[in-house]
Amino acid sequence: xxxxxxxxxxxxxxxxxxxxxxxxxxxxxxxxxxxxxxxxxxxxxxxxxxxxxxxxxxxxxxxxxxxxxxxxxxxxxxxxxxxxxxxxxxxxxxxxxxxxxxxxxxxxxxxxxxxxxxxxxxxxxxxxxxxxxxxxxxxxxxxxxxxxxxxxxxxxxxxxxxxxxxxxxxxxxxxxxxxxxxxxxxxxxxxxxxxxxxxxxxxxxxxxxxxxxxxxxxxxxxxxxxxxxxxxxxxxxxxxxxxxxxxxxxxxxxxxxxxxxxxxxxxxxxx
Amino acid sequence: xxxxxxxxxxxxxxxxxxxxxxxxxxxxxxxxxxxxxxxxxxxxxxxxxxxxxxxxxxxxxxxxxxx
Numbered sequence: 001x002x003x004x005x006x007x008x009x010x011x012x013x014x015x016x017x018x019x020x021x022x023x024x025x026x027x028x029x030x031x032x033x034x035x036x037x038x039x040x041x042x043x044x045x046x047x048x049x050x051x052x053x054x055x056x057x058x059x060x061x062x063x064x065x066x067x068x069x070x071x072x073x074x075x076x077x078x079x080x081x082x083x084x085x086x087x088x089x090x091x092x093x094x095x096x097x098x099x100x101x102x103x104x105x106x107x108x109x110x111x112x113x114x115x116x117x118x119x120x121x122x123x124x125x126x127x128x129x130x131x132x133x134x135x136x137x138x139x140x141x142x143x144x145x146x147x148x149x150x151x152x153x154x155x156x157x158x159x160x161x162x163x164x165x166x167x168x169x170x171x172x173x174x175x176x177x178x179x180x181x182x183x184x185x186x187x188x189x190x191x192x193x194x195x196x197x198x199x200x201x202x203x204x205x206x207x208x209x210x211x212x213x214x215x216x217x218x219x220x221x222x223x224x225x226x227x228x229x230x231x232x233x234x235x236x237x238x239x240x241x242x243x244x245x246x247x248x249x250x251x252x253x254x255x256x257x258x259x260x261x262x263x264x265x266x267x268x269x270x271x
Numbered sequence: 272x273x274x275x276x277x278x279x280x281x282x283x284x285x286x287x288x289x290x291x292x293x294x295x296x297x298x299x300x301x302x303x304x305x306x307x308x309x310x311x312x313x314x315x316x317x318x319x320x321x322x323x324x325x326x327x328x329x330x331x332x333x334x335x336x337x338x
Binding site: 091 | 278279299304305306307310311312314315330331332333334335336337338
């Protein structure tokens, strides 16, 4: 039995065994998206909403997602991508709850068009209102400790701090801040979201003690998304296993591993 | 006749048209879209009670992929 089958975690009343949350944007085809969802063994799949006249149909992607979610026993996590204010995000969240029939919402309120950095002030306002309205709020946030505490105090069951700007593939740009979040919020559920590029980034996040990883572009934009989804699954499992096993502490100096003692090996004490 | 803004574009409707009637006239399945009027979400069950006024800003949203 693999590690994930015995290493469950919870979001509210929902118990999950996979620590891999997967986004659905940017895949080459609906079939590849469906196969990637299966290969990832994810139990949480993110989706979005758009204005109906913004562009044409979705070319079958939404139907592929719904089918894959049913086939794999996964849940949908709608996002409020594109929102720039708390007011916008709250309205979109209500629409998402009705459309997708779930109280889960990945709350995104962006404060900068270039970095797509979360706006911590509007995010907190929106999170507070949505928690009161009965939503399970997954806040996409920065790695700021104080902002994170405010979101948890407002009733968010977890935090989703960024590793790097959305879609940048840069990995964990500020591991010190992420490590600080883990240490100062030991009981909080923490999910790295955004900026992951390689499976090693995801493994590193799990080795830091984060509870899960959410990524999209790293799989969708890989040369072969389906094998890449599998690679990320293995990396997340490995990182989690390493965290549970206890990674050795790094040292600034050498510590010999072979116990030869203080004597030169060939010449001996009488030489 | 009135003129509303439908997803940012002018759209003419008969007087006293409800949001539910608009959704039906556009050919959308009621459960397939979400609606907002003047920036506020209108639940599916209340669309028939919302009579659109001249100049109303109506937005329709549909599910899509997302990260």
